[in-house]
Amino acid sequence: MPEPIRLPPQPDACELCQRAAALTRHHLIPKALHDKAYVQKRFSKQQCISATLWVCRACHNQIHRLFSEKQLALTYHSREALLTDERLRTFVEWLATKPAGFMPRH
Numbered sequence: 001m002p003e004p005i006r007l008p009p010q011p012d013a014c015e016l017c018q019r020a021a022a023l024t025r026h027h028l029i030p031k032a033l034h035d036k037a038y039v040q041k042r043f044s045k046q047q048c049i050s051a052t053l054w055v056c057r058a059c060h061n062q063i064h065r066l067f068s069e070k071q072l073a074l075t076y077h078s079r080e081a082l083l084t085d086e087r088l089r090t091f092v093e094w095l096a097t098k099p100a101g102f103m104p105r106h
Contacts, residue, residue, distance in 0.1 A: 006050065011054050014055050015055055016059040016079070016083075017059055017092050018096055019056055019096065023056060024054070028051040028077045028078060030073055031048075051077060053082075056100075058104055063076075
């Protein structure tokens with residue numbers, strides 16, 4: 001029987017802005033695309049399921065505001081890749097200076 005897929009444990013702070021806020025799981029390879037051929041050619045089932053980040057709601061919203069699901073799957077499928085985008089990096093750096101409960105208005 002195959003080994004069960006283990007998801008990364010929830011940290012104490014957002015993996016982007018580092019604030020100790022309520023966290024949500026962001027799938028680096030969007031679940032809606034797991035059955036797409038271009039995703040299956042690039043990533044194993046294990047990678048698709050386990051590639052996640054724990055992020056606060058503000059960071060999560062900003063990720064989805066900036067990138068399409070296809071962009072996330074093909075280009076921004078790691079923390080490091082997400083932070084190569086200047087718009088997201090600038091947002092995360094700004095948000096890191098705010099209190100844990102702060103939620104930006106968009």
